[in-house]
Every structure is written in structure tokens, then in C-alpha cells.
Amino acid sequence: MAPVLEVSGLSTVFHTRTGTVRAVQDVSFSVEPGETMAVVGESGCGKTMMALSLMRLIPSPPGEITAGSVRVAGTDLLKLDEPTMRDMRGSQIAMIFQEPMTALNPLLTVGKQIAEMVTLHEKVSGRAAKERAVEMLHHVKIPEPRRRAGEYPHQMSGGMRQRAMIAMALACKPKVLIADEPTTALDVTIQAQVLDLIDDLRQELGTAVVLITHDLGVVAEVADRMIVMYAGRKVEEGTVAELFAHPRHPYLQGLLNSVPRVGQPKRLQEIAGTVPPLSNLPPGCAFAPRCPSAVAQCRDAIPPLDEKRPGHRAACWVT
Amino acid sequence: MSEFIYLARRYPLGLAGGVILLLFVLMAIFANIIAPLDPLTTNPRASLAAPGTTYMLGADMMGRDVLSRLIHGARISLAVALGATFIGSGLGMLLGLISGYVGGWFDLIVQRVAEIMQSLPLLVMALVITASLGPSLVNTIIAIAIPLIPNVARVIRANVLSLRELNYVEAAHAIGMSNTRIAALHVLPNTLAPLIVLATAQLGSTILTEASLSFLGLGVPEPYPSWGRMLSESAAEYMRTAPWLVIFPGVAISAVVFGANLFGDALRDYLDPRMGD
Amino acid sequence: MLLEVNDLRKYFPGRGGFFGKTPDPVHAIDGVSFAIQEGKTLGLVGESGCGKSTVGRSILRLIEPTAGTIRFEGTDITRMPSKEMRNLRKRMQIVFQDPYSSLNPRRRAGDIVAEPLLVHGVENRTERRAKTQALFERVGLRAAQMDLYPHQFSGGQRQRISIARALALGPKLIVADEPVSALDVSVQAQVINLMMDLQEQEKLSYLFISHNLAVVEHVSHQVAVMYLGRIVEYAATKRIFERPLHPYTQALMAAVPMPDPANRRRKQHLGGDVPSPVNRPKGCHFHPRCPLAQERCRVEDPMPREVEAGHQVACHLV
Structure with a gap:
């Protein structure tokens, strides 16, 4: 495919x-x-x-x-x-985030936010968009979707909010x-x-x-x-x-x-040390300072992504 | 010395603000030496004289030298502004700290009183206080400081309430630290940032409040000059005919407020270790 | 027993009552009993x-419990006045989850670790400095780092500072409230290993509070599973992981994603939401989500029973 x-x-x-x-x-x-x-x-x-x-x-x-x-x-x-x-x-292309509370508008009902997403991308009536919102909430297995569509994000639990955000993200397929x-x-x-x-x-x-x-x-x-x-x-x-x-x-x-x-x-x-700050990367392989098997070459040059096994590529000089 | 150069490089704006404030303070201290003329001597023939050789920044209606009055006026204006801000912020911080930290009935009373005070305009409060205390420099400072207290107290209290929830305060309890020590060591230093911002913002309004009080005859008594009074006396009447009477005190007030803001911002950053390196 | 907790309860006043109608209190902890032996870890x-978390804070009296008893080294400390309690605080300490809010950003790392020493009367500066230095080295930090501020450390290092502070007074018990949950995987292992090494060297006991079953299994000798303010199952770690008896424990274990793609299979997952202590279901609190719930579960509270030696379960069906 x-x-x-x-x-x-x-x-x-x-x-x-x-x-x-x-x-x-x-x-x-x-x-x-x-x-x-x-x-x-x-x-x-x-x-x-x-x-x-x-x-x-x-x-x-x-x-x-x-x-x-x-x-x-x-x-x-x-x-x-x-x-x-x-x-x-x-x-x-759509995205969902770790904290749905910051991605949802606290002042609009969940149903309205999903409906808005639909009308933004498709030529449908307001009523049809609302129906789609309820349908999507049902799709993400929120119980009583019609009632829930009228709720605000803060009235939902964390899990429900994440479902609502998924519903919104997937509303336009x-x-x-x-x-x-x-x-x-x-x-x-x-x-x-x-x-x-x-x-x-x-x-x-x-x-x-x-x-x-x-x-x-x-x-x-x-x-x-x-x-x-x-x-x-x-x-x-x-x-x-x-x-x-x-x-x-x-x-x-x-x-x-x-x-x-x-x-x-x-x-x-343990992996010794900590993740290096992106603003201050070591030359060569960025993992070299923490790596138990690092050799001199690792500190000098960035290793290429090589096919190590069929369909399996890794960027390492050593293994 | 090298530390000073380092800081000056890091905070050039703060340095500029500090220099501005310092210049004004020096001006106030050495007013007698710097001022070219006596600020109180009137001269009917020089009434409303435009800026020129004798009166560099012009003269007022009674023929007094504006420059000399500005230089001497710095004494009262700065004393009032710094004094009132300092006292008001200090007391407000103390109240806010206790209120937020101790809570209970003390907090309840402080908050209600603060709300009542805040519902009255700054000037009205100050008016009532000076009217009952009588006009003098100290009374003016007190009268302007008191209305500042509730603003500061409320901001600090809100800050303390959120700090109280932090784990490091809990950890301090867990090692058996006393409440006063926790307040002094962990809570107070972390309320400094909002306090500095608030205090520098209020500096300007204290100078103007003093002006209004003086204009109404309740501030520092005549004939001693203050910027605020110089401004408010002439603003309505002479804006068109003798604009120097309005412009120069206005510039002086703005410069002090500006300098204080720049300095305050730098101070806040300097006191925050996270802004280092 | 180092610590014995018996029928501990903490009710917070409810909110939203109108004119004389007192709102129902929130039952944050509702009759919790457990014990921790010297040098052992109980995973909660x-x-x-x-x-x-409320249990952890109540034990240290950072929150005043509503009812029940807490005995530490045989002494009842539930109502101990704060003056006497101060001395006991040397012997029980806490480490928090969030490596950012647990350290005062305006104080140097060395001062943070030295703070308990200062509070408990180590007046001599040099002595304090030497002790702090030793603590730094014990938790895997360098003495040179004592003069740095918290923001100059990584999350894992900050957690080490927290541990050093907790160790400063030589405690017997440390309440560790999700101590590795905010850390990166590679750093988690460092902190877990450090805590286990310290336990061995110092004969420390931990109350290890976590939502992460794999971590809890790794560090604990005994495990107590809580649901809505109650302990629903309590047993030795090996036993509870080999043979979980309460339906909630079973569901919890099924829900943990395992880093083992070879054994991937779609499991039956628990439905419903985690209920809030403000609005607790009647009967067994778990019954609305329980796949096995019966009529009896809806009306009658199950009491914790010992179903086999050292294995307590609060369920009608076990």
C-alpha cells in the first residue's frame, strides 16, 4: 500500500x-x-x-x-x-494532545466545538453539523452522547475530555x-x-x-x-x-x-547521565557521552542510519 | 567592581533606570548648591517669563524660577513617593503574608477591611486622612501610604496562598521548621517579584496623589514646592500661555516613574536565580 | 513494627452547602489500616x-487525620502536640513527585539539603557543610554542585536533592509520593536503584506511593491497593502479583501496558470512569465498574477479610 x-x-x-x-x-x-x-x-x-x-x-x-x-x-x-x-x-491531518483541557475551549460546549470543526471543513447545515457531533461522541463511546454534547469541558472527567478531543480530531475523517x-x-x-x-x-x-x-x-x-x-x-x-x-x-x-x-x-x-540539552549537543553521536560501548569514532562523527537487519535501521558505529 | 560591571552589562536598562533615580536623589540632596536661584523668591516683573538666560526653564506666575523650584521640589516629591511606596508596600506585604499564612478569622477581617478600603478612590482616602491629621510632610506620606496597603496585601496574600501549596513548603513542615521561619525563608522571598512590580507601578500614582492633596491645600504646606503641585497649579490655566510650567514638572515626574520601572524590572530579574547563567 | 496505621480516616469539609444545609464531607480516606516493618517497603x-497521597501526608501529620491511630515505633502520634512532634520529624521524612515544586527555586542546593540540620540544631557551619557534602555524595551528586540553584539541575538530579534532604536527619521511614513518576524512563531507573541501595545501607522503610504497578512491584515487599479511600487488597508483593484476588486489582494489572510486543493480545479492559470521592457509590465502591458485581455488592460494604495468611481482600465474592 x-x-x-x-x-x-x-x-x-x-x-x-x-x-x-x-x-x-x-x-x-x-x-x-x-x-x-x-x-x-x-x-x-x-x-x-x-x-x-x-x-x-x-x-x-x-x-x-x-x-x-x-x-x-x-x-x-x-x-x-x-x-x-x-x-x-x-x-x-489532525492532532490530539496530552492535556485535552488546554486544547479545548473552556467557554464552548463540547458539541459546539465539534460541530464548528465540521462546518469549517464541510458545506453542511448547522443542524447536520450538530448531529455529526453527537454521532462522533457516540463513536468515541461516550455514554449519553446527546446530553454530553451540551456539556462544557470542565464538566467532564479527564478520560471523557480526551475522548471528546479524539471525536473532534476525527470528525472530518x-x-x-x-x-x-x-x-x-x-x-x-x-x-x-x-x-x-x-x-x-x-x-x-x-x-x-x-x-x-x-x-x-x-x-x-x-x-x-x-x-x-x-x-x-x-x-x-x-x-x-x-x-x-x-x-x-x-x-x-x-x-x-x-x-x-x-x-x-x-x-x-541505568543509563548514566542525562539527556543533553538540544542547544548544546556534543559533536559526533549525541548519545556517546552516556553510551557504555562508545569508541573514539562515536565522539567524532555522527553515525549514519544503516540497515542492520532487514527492515531494521540504526544509527550506531559500534553495534 | 567587576561584579558591578558584570551587572551593568547584564541589565543595561536597569542601570539606566538606576542612574536616573540616583541623579534625582542627588539633585534633591544637594538642591541648595545646584539650584541657580532661590525657589521661594518672587519677582513680579518676571511673571510667566519664558525660558531664557536668567530663568532657564522659565518662571511661574509669581516670577519664581521653575528650574530652582523643580530642583527643590525633588525633595518633597521623592520623599513622598519613596516614603509612601515603601511604607505602604512594607505594611501591605506584612499584612498579606500573615493573612495568607495564618488564615482564619484574621484573614477574614483583613480581607473585608481591604475590600472596603479598595472601594474608595485613593485620593478620597488620602483626603480624609490628611484632613484629620493636618497638613505636613509626614502626614502626607502616611495619608498616601495607607491606601496603598490593601492592594499590596491582596496581591501578596494570593501569592502566599499558592506558595503554601507547594511541595517545598510542605517539606519544610516535614522537617519540623517553625511557621515564622517557613514564612521568612520560603514564602517571603518568593513574593518579592510581584511586590517589586507593584511598588514601582505605584510610585507614579503617589507623586500625583501628593499633587492633588497639595492642590486642595491638604498636602505639604505652601510655599514649599513639589512637582505635583507645580503641575496641578498650572495645568488648567497656563497650558496654552506658559506651557513650560506644565511640561517641565511633567517631564520630571515621568522620568522618575520611568527610571523606577526600569530599575524595578532589573531588580526583580536579578533577585531571581533562574534568570542567571 | 515501625509504623502501624489503624482505621485511619480523613474527611474534608464538603463544598457548596447553602444556608444551614451542611454539605456531606468528602471521604478522602475511609478506614485504612496497614503496617510497615523496619527496612521494608509498602507499596501503596x-x-x-x-x-x-492523603494517606502519606496524614502519617507525617502534614494533614491532621480525622480519626484512627498512627503508631510510630510503638508511640501513638495521632494527636501528639506539634512541639513533641517536631522531634519525631527527624525520624520520618517525605519525597515528592514533582521535582520542580519540591525545591525552593531561590535557595542553593546545598542550603536546601542543610536546612533540616539547621532546624534541628546543627549550629556549627563547618560541621553542617561537611554533613551536607557527605549527603550529596551519598545520593550520587558532586560536592561542587552544592552552590548551584535547583533550576541548574535535571529532573533526576533534583529528585536526588530531595532524597538527600530527606536523609539529612537519619530517618527510619520515608514517605515517597510518586517519586519517579515525573522522570524520564532512563532516569527513573537511577532513582529507583538509589532508593533501594539506601534502603539496604540505612535499614530504611518506605511507604512507596505510586500509580505505576511495575515500579511498585519492583521496589515493594508488600502492596496495598486503594480504591476510593479504602484498601481493597493487601498482601505480600509476590502473592498479589501472582494471584490478585480483588476484581479491581485484576483489572488494574490487565490495564498496565507491558513492554512486550510478543505477548500482545487484546485484553478485557475495565469500563467506566474513576469515580470521585465526593460522590461515592453505595455498597462496594467498585461495583459500578465491576464485571462480577451482584445484588449484594450494590447494598453492602465488603469488609477486608484475611482470605489466606497475610492476604487481605475486601470483596464479597472472594
């Missing part, structure tokens, strides 16, 4: 007083319809900036997308003028859904519900999902393929099954060994 | 609003 989202050579920088921060450097990946691609990384790895770049929501200035292309069904979003891009948001840590702020039992919901909708609507998360458990449960980001760069890429079974980059190896797992009571392996 | 698990 042809990929619906093709990101190629994407680079985003922030111009700050102290210099240029390279938030995203040369990131490429593609997602097919109905596929879930996980973007994994810790805070400060540039994954949220990457997501915002896909939506062209980088605050500019100080941010700037300096290179690359983001094609949705063949159209390069980075070449569009702003009005056309606004049309694309919601209808072709976008081809690509970007989910930035969609369950991080939720309780475990609610997280499970929301992940199930995203998965169901993906299958039903054939939406391509880009799932941005730091939680390897979430990745293992719902994603098909994944990329690992470190300090603004893609360092590893492949199917989830392959990467969990045969991680090649020492960073991913470290991550997998540092999470406690139920039923495996051994001492956790 | 639950979702938001279940009252687990």
Missing part, C-alpha cells in the same frame, strides 16, 4: 538569544493508511517539536522548519500557503492522526480504554496514526512500527516486534533494560 | 483521587 504520510529530511530549528537550537534534524519516515507508527523518546528528544512541525504549528518566530517535506497523500504541506494549510488541518502522549495524563484503567479506542477507530476509519510517547509499554501494545528519537535525530527504526526483540542502538537497549517489568525482579539497568 | 497503589 502507498504511504499516506511521507516525512522526508525534516529539520526544525529554534532561534534563541543563546544560539540556534536544533530541535529536529533530518527525520524521515512514512506511515501507511491504517498503520500505527510510534515515535519514542524522552523529554527533550524533539518528538513534540517534530509533531508540531508535521502540523506546521511551530511558533514562528522563534521556530523555523529549515528543510524537508511532509507529504500527506502526495501533497507537500510545507509548500502550501497558510489558508490552504488551515484547510488541511482537521480534514487531512482526516487521513492522518497525530497523537502526542495522548494517555500520559490519564489513570491506567482509563489509559487502556483510550488506547483501545484509538486502535478501534484506526481500524474502522483506516486512519494512519502517529503515536508519540515515552512509554515503551504503550508502544508494545498498540504500534506496528516505531522510530526512536534521541536529541532531535532518528536513531533507530523498524517494526515494534523486531526492535523490542533485537534492539541495536545502545540507547534503545538501555531504555528496554531500565523499565521495571512485572514478574522480573532484577536490578534495573 | 491506586488511581487519582483514591486517597493514597
Whole structure:
């Protein structure tokens, strides 16, 4: 199947007083319809900036997308003028956030916000848009959708709000859904519900999902393929099954060994040190200062992304 | 010294503000030496003289030198502005701190009284107070300081309430630190930023309140000059015929307020360790 | 027993009452009992609003409990006057979740760690400095970092500062309220390992409060699962993870995403929302979400029962 989202050579920088921060450097990946691609990384790895770049929501200035292309069904979003891009948001590519409270307008009812989204992109009557809103709320399994449509965001629980935001994002059946840590702020039992919901909708609507998360458990449960980001760069890429079974980059190896797992009571392996600030990256491989297997070469030159096994690429000189 | 140069480089605007304030303070202190003429001597022949060689910034209706009056007026205006702001902010901070920290009936009473005071305009409050205390420099300062208290108290109280919830305050309780010590060590320093912003913003309005009080005969008694009175006496009558009577006191007031704001902003940043490095 | 908590309750006054109509109090903790042995960790698990943080704060008397007893080293401290309590505070400390709000941004890291020493009468400056330096090194920080401000540290390092502050007075018990939840995965492991090493060296006991089951299993000797202000299951860690008996514990375990794609399968997930303590269901609080609920569960409160040695469950059906 042809990929619906093709990101190629994407680079985003922030111009700050102290210099240029390279938030995203040369990131490429593609997602097919109905596929879930996980973007994994810790805070400060540039994954949220990457997501915002896909939506062209980088605050500019100080941010700037300096290179690359983001094609949705063949159209390069980075070449569009702003009005056309606004049309694309919601209808072709949509995004949900970690904290729905900040993404929903507190002064409008949830139903009205979804209806507005619909009328913005489709020529439908106000009444039809309202009906669609109720239908979408039903779709995301909110009980009593008609009554709930008349509620304000603060009247809903965190899980309900996240469902409402998903309903809004999917109201115009976008081809690509970007989910930035969609369950991080939720309780475990609610997280499970929301992940199930995203998965169901993906299958039903054939939406391509880009799932941005730091939680390897979430990745293992719902994603098909994944990329690992470190300090603004893609360092590893492949199917989830392959990467969990045969991680090649020492960073991913470290991550997998540092999470406690139920039923495996051994001492956790630490990754020494902390994530470097994007404004002050070491030369060579950014992970080298924390890497147990780093050699001289790692400190001098940035390793290329090589195919280490079929369909499994990693950027490491050593492994 | 190197520390000073470093700070001056980091906060050039703050430095400019500080220099402006310093100049005015020096002017007030050495008014006798600097002023070219006596600020109180009248000269009927020079009435409303335009700026020129003798009267560099012109003369007022009674033929008194505007420049000399400005220089001497700095004494009263700065004393009132700084004194009232300092006293008002200090007392307001103390009340706000206790009110937010202790809570209970004390808080309730302080808040209700503050609300009543805030519902009256600054000037009306000051009028009532000076009218009952009688006109003098100290009384003017007190009269202007008191109405400032509720504003400051409420801002600080709101700040304290949010600080109280922070984990480091809880941690201080957990190590057995006493309430007064927590207030002094953890709460007070973190309320400084809003306090400085508030105080510098109020500096200008205190000078103008003093002007209004003086105009109504309740401020610092005649014939001693203050900028506020110089401005308010002539604003209505001479704006067209002798604009220098209005412009120069106005410029002096603006310059002090401007300088105080620049300095206050820099001070706030300097006191915040997060703004370092 | 180092700490024994018996039938602890904390009710907060309700809001929104009109003219004489007193609103119902919020039952944040509703009869919680547990014990912690010296050198052991009790993991307290639950979702938001279940009252687990309130339990931690009540034990330290940062919140005054409404009813019940707290015995620390055999002494009843539930109503101890604050003067006497001050001395006891040396022996029980707390570490918070948020590495940002737990340190005063205007104080240097060294002063923050030295603060407990100062409060408890280590007057000599050099002595204090030396002790602080030792504490820094013990938690894996460098002495040179004592003069830095909190914002100059990363989240994990800030958590180490918090731990150093808690250790300063040589406590027996540390209440750790979600101590690693705000940290990156790679840093979580560092802090967990540090806490476990310290436990071994100092014979520390932890009340480890967390929503993360995998972390709790890793660090705890015993686990108590809370739901809406009550403990629904309480047992040794191994037992509860091998054979969870309460339907809520089972659901919680099923909901945790496992980093193991080879074993991926769609599980039956719990429906409904986490209820709020303001509006508690009658009978068993869990019954509206419970797949096994029966008539009896809707009307009758289940009491915690010992179903096997050292394994308590509050469920009619077990």
C-alpha cells in the first residue's frame, strides 16, 4: 500500500538569544493508511517539536522548519500557503494532545466545538453539523452522547475530555492522526480504554496514526512500527516486534533494560547521565557521552542510519 | 567592581533606570548648591517669563524660577513617593503574608477591611486622612501610604496562598521548621517579584496623589514646592500661555516613574536565580 | 513494627452547602489500616483521587487525620502536640513527585539539603557543610554542585536533592509520593536503584506511593491497593502479583501496558470512569465498574477479610 504520510529530511530549528537550537534534524519516515507508527523518546528528544512541525504549528518566530517535506497523500504541506494549510488541518491531518483541557475551549460546549470543526471543513447545515457531533461522541463511546454534547469541558472527567478531543480530531475523517502522549495524563484503567479506542477507530476509519510517547509499554501494545528519537535525530527504526526483540542502538537497549517489568525482579539497568540539552549537543553521536560501548569514532562523527537487519535501521558505529 | 560591571552589562536598562533615580536623589540632596536661584523668591516683573538666560526653564506666575523650584521640589516629591511606596508596600506585604499564612478569622477581617478600603478612590482616602491629621510632610506620606496597603496585601496574600501549596513548603513542615521561619525563608522571598512590580507601578500614582492633596491645600504646606503641585497649579490655566510650567514638572515626574520601572524590572530579574547563567 | 496505621480516616469539609444545609464531607480516606516493618517497603497503589497521597501526608501529620491511630515505633502520634512532634520529624521524612515544586527555586542546593540540620540544631557551619557534602555524595551528586540553584539541575538530579534532604536527619521511614513518576524512563531507573541501595545501607522503610504497578512491584515487599479511600487488597508483593484476588486489582494489572510486543493480545479492559470521592457509590465502591458485581455488592460494604495468611481482600465474592 502507498504511504499516506511521507516525512522526508525534516529539520526544525529554534532561534534563541543563546544560539540556534536544533530541535529536529533530518527525520524521515512514512506511515501507511491504517498503520500505527510510534515515535519514542524522552523529554527533550524533539518528538513534540517534530509533531508540531508535521502540523506546521511551530511558533514562528522563534521556530523555523529549515528543510524537508511532509507529504500527506502526495501533497507537500510545507509548500502550501497558510489558508490552504488551515484547510488541511482537521480534514487531512489532525492532532490530539496530552492535556485535552488546554486544547479545548473552556467557554464552548463540547458539541459546539465539534460541530464548528465540521462546518469549517464541510458545506453542511448547522443542524447536520450538530448531529455529526453527537454521532462522533457516540463513536468515541461516550455514554449519553446527546446530553454530553451540551456539556462544557470542565464538566467532564479527564478520560471523557480526551475522548471528546479524539471525536473532534476525527470528525472530518482526516487521513492522518497525530497523537502526542495522548494517555500520559490519564489513570491506567482509563489509559487502556483510550488506547483501545484509538486502535478501534484506526481500524474502522483506516486512519494512519502517529503515536508519540515515552512509554515503551504503550508502544508494545498498540504500534506496528516505531522510530526512536534521541536529541532531535532518528536513531533507530523498524517494526515494534523486531526492535523490542533485537534492539541495536545502545540507547534503545538501555531504555528496554531500565523499565521495571512485572514478574522480573532484577536490578534495573541505568543509563548514566542525562539527556543533553538540544542547544548544546556534543559533536559526533549525541548519545556517546552516556553510551557504555562508545569508541573514539562515536565522539567524532555522527553515525549514519544503516540497515542492520532487514527492515531494521540504526544509527550506531559500534553495534 | 567587576561584579558591578558584570551587572551593568547584564541589565543595561536597569542601570539606566538606576542612574536616573540616583541623579534625582542627588539633585534633591544637594538642591541648595545646584539650584541657580532661590525657589521661594518672587519677582513680579518676571511673571510667566519664558525660558531664557536668567530663568532657564522659565518662571511661574509669581516670577519664581521653575528650574530652582523643580530642583527643590525633588525633595518633597521623592520623599513622598519613596516614603509612601515603601511604607505602604512594607505594611501591605506584612499584612498579606500573615493573612495568607495564618488564615482564619484574621484573614477574614483583613480581607473585608481591604475590600472596603479598595472601594474608595485613593485620593478620597488620602483626603480624609490628611484632613484629620493636618497638613505636613509626614502626614502626607502616611495619608498616601495607607491606601496603598490593601492592594499590596491582596496581591501578596494570593501569592502566599499558592506558595503554601507547594511541595517545598510542605517539606519544610516535614522537617519540623517553625511557621515564622517557613514564612521568612520560603514564602517571603518568593513574593518579592510581584511586590517589586507593584511598588514601582505605584510610585507614579503617589507623586500625583501628593499633587492633588497639595492642590486642595491638604498636602505639604505652601510655599514649599513639589512637582505635583507645580503641575496641578498650572495645568488648567497656563497650558496654552506658559506651557513650560506644565511640561517641565511633567517631564520630571515621568522620568522618575520611568527610571523606577526600569530599575524595578532589573531588580526583580536579578533577585531571581533562574534568570542567571 | 515501625509504623502501624489503624482505621485511619480523613474527611474534608464538603463544598457548596447553602444556608444551614451542611454539605456531606468528602471521604478522602475511609478506614485504612496497614503496617510497615523496619527496612521494608509498602507499596501503596491506586488511581487519582483514591486517597493514597492523603494517606502519606496524614502519617507525617502534614494533614491532621480525622480519626484512627498512627503508631510510630510503638508511640501513638495521632494527636501528639506539634512541639513533641517536631522531634519525631527527624525520624520520618517525605519525597515528592514533582521535582520542580519540591525545591525552593531561590535557595542553593546545598542550603536546601542543610536546612533540616539547621532546624534541628546543627549550629556549627563547618560541621553542617561537611554533613551536607557527605549527603550529596551519598545520593550520587558532586560536592561542587552544592552552590548551584535547583533550576541548574535535571529532573533526576533534583529528585536526588530531595532524597538527600530527606536523609539529612537519619530517618527510619520515608514517605515517597510518586517519586519517579515525573522522570524520564532512563532516569527513573537511577532513582529507583538509589532508593533501594539506601534502603539496604540505612535499614530504611518506605511507604512507596505510586500509580505505576511495575515500579511498585519492583521496589515493594508488600502492596496495598486503594480504591476510593479504602484498601481493597493487601498482601505480600509476590502473592498479589501472582494471584490478585480483588476484581479491581485484576483489572488494574490487565490495564498496565507491558513492554512486550510478543505477548500482545487484546485484553478485557475495565469500563467506566474513576469515580470521585465526593460522590461515592453505595455498597462496594467498585461495583459500578465491576464485571462480577451482584445484588449484594450494590447494598453492602465488603469488609477486608484475611482470605489466606497475610492476604487481605475486601470483596464479597472472594
